[in-house]
Amino acid sequence: MSRILRRHDQMRLSDVEAIIERGISFVTWRDRLARRGCQLNIVDRSHG
Secondary structure, three states: OHHHHHHOOOOOHHHHHHHHHHHHHHHHHHHHHHHOOOOOHHHHHHHO
16 A cells, blocks of 8 residues: 555645545445345456
């Protein structure tokens, strides 16, 4: 985590905040689907 922050220390704070918001919204979206009982095997495979 610290390596990523150090590598992108030239980025503006607003860019970092936008990335963090996107990540949080994706996590909550996945959690919302998981609570409905949906399996996200396809999404998980495509991401890694």
